[in-house]
Amino acid sequence: MATVLGAEEALARSVVDGATLMVGGFGLVGMPLTLVAALNAGPFRELTIVSNNLAETGIFLGQTLRLGKIKRAIGSYFTTNPEVAAAHAAGKLEVTLVPQGTLAEAIRAAGAGLGGFYTPTGVGTLLAEGEETRVINGKAYLFQEPIFADVALVRAHRADRLGNLVYEKSGRNFNPAMATAARTVIAEVDEIVETGALDPEAIVTPHLFVDHLVLATERL
Amino acid sequence: MTDARERIAARAARLLEPGWVVNLGIGIPTLVSKYLPSDAVFLHSENGILGVGPPPASDRIDPNLIDAGKRPITARSGAAYFDSATSFAMIRGGHVHAAVLGALQIDEQGRMANWTVPGEPVLGVGGAMDLLSGVREVIAVMLHTTREGAPKLVGSCSLPLSSLRPVSWVVTDLATFRLADGGLELVELAEGITHAQVRERTEARFRIR
Numbered sequence: 001m002a003t004v005l006g007a008e009e010a011l012a013r014s015v016v017d018g019a020t021l022m023v024g025g026f027g028l029v030g031m032p033l034t035l036v037a038a039l040n041a042g043p044f045r046e047l048t049i050v051s052n053n054l055a056e057t058g059i060f061l062g063q064t065l066r067l068g069k070i071k072r073a074i075g076s077y078f079t080t081n082p083e084v085a086a087a088h089a090a091g092k093l094e095v096t097l098v099p100q101g102t103l104a105e106a107i108r109a110a111g112a113g114l115g116g117f118y119t120p121t122g123v124g125t126l127l128a129e130g131e132e133t134r135v136i137n138g139k140a141y142l143f144q145e146p147i148f149a150d151v152a153l154v155r156a157h158r159a160d161r162l163g164n165l166v167y168e169k170s171g172r173n174f175n176p177a178m179a180t181a182a183r184t185v186i187a188e189v190d191e192i193v194e195t196g197a198l199d200p201e202a203i204v205t206p207h208l209f210v211d212h213l214v215l216a217t218e219r220l
Numbered sequence: 221m222t223d224a225r226e227r228i229a230a231r232a233a234r235l236l237e238p239g240w241v242v243n244l245g246i247g248i249p250t251l252v253s254k255y256l257p258s259d260a261v262f263l264h265s266e267n268g269i270l271g272v273g274p275p276p277a278s279d280r281i282d283p284n285l286i287d288a289g290k291r292p293i294t295a296r297s298g299a300a301y302f303d304s305a306t307s308f309a310m311i312r313g314g315h316v317h318a319a320v321l322g323a324l325q326i327d328e329q330g331r332m333a334n335w336t337v338p339g340e341p342v343l344g345v346g347g348a349m350d351l352l353s354g355v356r357e358v359i360a361v362m363l364h365t366t367r368e369g370a371p372k373l374v375g376s377c378s379l380p381l382s383s384l385r386p387v388s389w390v391v392t393d394l395a396t397f398r399l400a401d402g403g404l405e406l407v408e409l410a411e412g413i414t415h416a417q418v419r420e421r422t423e424a425r426f427r428i429r
Contacts, residue, residue, distance in 0.1 A: 026267040026304075027290045029283070052304075077344035080290075085341030095343055100266065101308030101350035108305040120353040121312060124384035126336075127345065169284040169301055170267050176303040204303070220283035 002163030002213045004192060007038035010212045014151045014184040015044050018071075022107065022152040022178040023051040023061060027080070030171035032155040032188035033218035036060045039153075040067060048072040050107070050149055052100065052174055057081050065093070074147065076100035097127065102144050104177055110146035111180025111209075118143055152182035155216075156205065159189040160196070163210030164203045172204065179209045186212045190219075224393035227410065228361050230255040232320050232391045235359055237261075240317035241270065241310075243351060246289045248361045249320040259296070264316055266307050266347040271299025288347065311347065312354035319355040321348065323362045323390075325377040328424035330386030330399040332360055333379035352383035364392035364421055371423040373397075373404070394418050397426060405429050 005013070015021065021039075025031025036055075040063050047064070052075050055061040062081050064070055072094040078084035087093035098106065099121045109117055118141035122128050132143040154175040157168035165187055167175060179185050187210050229251035236242055236252075238260040244252055253263065253274075263272035265287040272287055273296035281292040295301075310316055325333040332352065336342045352358060362372055373390065390397040395418050396408040404426035406418065415428060 026288075027286070029267075029286050029290075077346040079342055079344035082341060085343050088343060089341065097343060097345055099345050099349040100304070100347040101312055104304035104308050119312065121350045122383075123353070125349065125382065126380045127349070167301070167303075169282065169295070170265075170269055170286050171284040172301055172303050173267050174304045177305045 020048040022149040024175035106147040149182040163207035165205035245321040247322040358387040373424040
């Protein structure tokens, strides 16, 4: 059964300095805002953040960056937060840029116990420099390793007491894959219902992936 | 409809066939949705929606419902939500019929540069490379020249390529090109434009059908 905790407590139990954190969301939609706010209020430093973007300038993960808590960012699209490029140019932030589909699949592969995969995406581009390529049935592919995290901070709509999760519309995005790919998974939800109240056909993330539940207090 | 970008979007919309699943990129591609016959194509957005509907009224915005350009949208009847890994399986796996993508440059083999400009603070690739690697037909849309008047259809791209895979169509404000036999073929002129005008503003070699 997942334990229901406050955001600060959930982070204090799971996150250490230098940890790798996955944070769900596409922009701010589907981002666990309450957990990110608690992360920003906490003492954590030298973090590696795996997230599609670093939110928007100065807010949520954008604020985490501004507070100097992030050492490295792994994601696909940082253009909407110019402070990412500025921090990178100033040598204060390492950035690993990964095509969005490769990012999603690398997280999925980690959660599925795979040692990586070959993708056609990016073959022959700057992002392929130094990467292993292989021709399979006449077509070129790039090798991508799995991407793991110590802790995943995910956002769902509703959970039951066991930790089964259902999502809301485009808030799903990277969350289900991230919930499989970290040692500790903290899910922020709008509501926790009794076990059995969720339709088993509608559950996207089964409870075995989820360690802690946190009720959302920050919303879009 | 005098705006060049709108004309490009309207022309690109006519290349899409009823029943297709189509992904629209950011910029001019977004405008394409205005020119689609209603419900004839299914719009896919890589953040996890098949069946993107028109924008909502300002008092009906759902904060959990956006497209990949982060604009508020609606979900049409029959829409489905899914996670990012599934969304890109659809893209790479060849299940999406067409993508309409903006381009910065296209070379004479139809290869596109659209993700980064060296020296500028651009740190984003997003889904562009995945779409180019797996979608069945890629329709590139762009103004024919840069703001400074430099050709964007070039012999070889000075900007980093997004993929080695060529696009199927290029629609600009001056003409529409098809990729055939490894090269660009001009298939249609925009209204009031001559072949000579296109030649003058194009660096890439192309044939005329």
